[in-house]
Amino acid sequence: MKYISTRGQADALNFDEALLAGLARDGGLYLPEKWPEFSAEEIRDMAGKPYTEIVFRVVKPFIDGVIPDKDLKEIIEDSYAGFRHTAIAPLKQINGRIWVMELFHGPTLAFKDFALQMLGRLFDYILKKRGERITIVGATSGDTGSAAIEACRDRDQIDIYILHPHGRVSEVQRRQMTTVTSHNVTNIALEGTFDDCQDHVKAMFNDQNFRDTVNLSAVNSINWARIMSQIAYYFAAGVALGAPDRPIGFSVPTGNFGNVFAAYAAGRMGLPVSQLVVGSNRNDILTRFFETGSMTMNPVEPSLSPSMDIQVSSNFERLLFDLLDRDGSAVEAALNAFREGGNFDLEPERHQRVLRLFDAYRLDDEQTLSMISDYYVKTGELFDPHSVIAVAAAEAKIRDDVPAMVCMATAHPAKFPDAVCKASGVTPELPEHMADLFDREEKYTVMDNDLTKLKDLVLSRRRNS
Ligand SMILES: Cc1ncc(COP(=O)(O)O)c(C=O)c1O
Numbered sequence: 001m002k003y004i005s006t007r008g009q010a011d012a013l014n015f016d017e018a019l020l021a022g023l024a025r026d027g028g029l030y031l032p033e034k035w036p037e038f039s040a041e042e043i044r045d046m047a048g049k050p051y052t053e054i055v056f057r058v059v060k061p062f063i064d065g066v067i068p069d070k071d072l073k074e075i076i077e078d079s080y081a082g083f084r085h086t087a088i089a090p091l092k093q094i095n096g097r098i099w100v101m102e103l104f105h106g107p108t109l110a111f112k113d114f115a116l117q118m119l120g121r122l123f124d125y126i127l128k129k130r131g132e133r134i135t136i137v138g139a140t141s142g143d144t145g146s147a148a149i150e151a152c153r154d155r156d157q158i159d160i161y162i163l164h165p166h167g168r169v170s171e172v173q174r175r176q177m178t179t180v181t182s183h184n185v186t187n188i189a190l191e192g193t194f195d196d197c198q199d200h201v202k203a204m205f206n207d208q209n210f211r212d213t214v215n216l217s218a219v220n221s222i223n224w225a226r227i228m229s230q231i232a233y234y235f236a237a238g239v240a241l242g243a244p245d246r247p248i249g250f251s252v253p254t255g256n257f258g259n260v261f262a263a264y265a266a267g268r269m270g271l272p273v274s275q276l277v278v279g280s281n282r283n284d285i286l287t288r289f290f291e292t293g294s295m296t297m298n299p300v301e302p303s304l305s306p307s308m309d310i311q312v313s314s315n316f317e318r319l320l321f322d323l324l325d326r327d328g329s330a331v332e333a334a335l336n337a338f339r340e341g342g343n344f345d346l347e348p349e350r351h352q353r354v355l356r357l358f359d360a361y362r363l364d365d366e367q368t369l370s371m372i373s374d375y376y377v378k379t380g381e382l383f384d385p386h387s388v389i390a391v392a393a394a395e396a397k398i399r400d401d402v403p404a405m406v407c408m409a410t411a412h413p414a415k416f417p418d419a420v421c422k423a424s425g426v427t428p429e430l431p432e433h434m435a436d437l438f439d440r441e442e443k444y445t446v447m448d449n450d451l452t453k454l455k456d457l458v459l460s461r462r463r464n465s
């Protein structure tokens, strides 16, 4: 299996090379050159298997022998051993055709753990084999940061820098990152938005000299291995609800488009995915895109679902690559138009094509609070402000011919206690391993929104290490 760039100009890489490269050298994102496909029989045979076995079957074709099966199985078992629920990703029916898949039972209470627990171990395995070290600079709107730190802390081959937008993540999210004092972890609160953080990360990758000097790698979902690991839970949900003999829809609270892209990938691999609902908050660029075919940038506004306060969704590029018939120069032209003029339009025929699968829905803060409250009263389920957007979007948009829709519950309500308490009157408790989070000492650097200063910091730490 080779990985190719969405911009069409970078060399095709093997799995281990794509894992370490993160962003392609032409600024694009890696994708498998061909989607591996499972037959109906192979999908049927996943039903009833342990979660880790489903992960193994889903990721094996992507890894394509780079890691021997025995070692890969060990990596997978180890990655999910610390999850607090025996099912790892439990499914709950909340009404006739709607289910919720809880993706927040990992160590940092968000769906990011599914991919990052694997990613940390994959880095470790490949780096030891190659005798290399890497520097990771990651951007977070709240959840990737702690999951990446948890996965990479104390690893000898990795130095990790995490940028979060200063004052724009919840206090629990910030403390989950800034109370980790491992020698290889640096937290930076940037005076800017998540989009600024993500732009700086991409700019560091696009500075070939800097990238090579520090041996830069990525924990964000620009890294293909992140998406690969997330595809597994869509298969797990699908087969639990009757796939391949019954079509399935998914409703996904969306920011950087990585999670919903993993659902799309599952569809390309043979899972009968018949509808994908993209949920957004008031930062609704994606919802507006699906409604109109036009992607138009607005300023980012803080919301009650801060992890989705994003306007430039990096993984949208992967979908665009398929929509533009895998033409790298067309992708580049569209994205340049968007970055330079704040807008690009999809041709009507392609827009209609995308609407065969995708729908989108937005909730503002007031609706988010009222939905958390409604579901709590009606069902006893306490949703966080991101997950509730998926559930409300599913209820609003499920098509008549979709027999089962699974909403991705992406974070534990205790990560957002203020919003959840305001909506429901209940303050959700942090699990035991985080009970003293507010007593732990924090360590982070507040920094201007300045790429040069950031690069200097990374370079100076490297020289001092
Ligand atoms: C809790 C939560 N829900 C939803 C999202 C959006 O997911 P994605 O960026 O994969 O679209 C994020 C951030 O990624 C998140 O942290």
Ligand SMILES: N[C@@H](CCOP(=O)(O)O)C(=O)O
Pocket (backbone or CB within 6 Å): 139, 140, 141, 142, 143, 144, 145, 219, 220, 221, 222, 255, 256, 258, 307, 308, 314
């Ligand atoms: N919502 C994310 C933003 C980064 O997304 P990623 O999936 O590309 O890592 C976060 O919580 O940090």
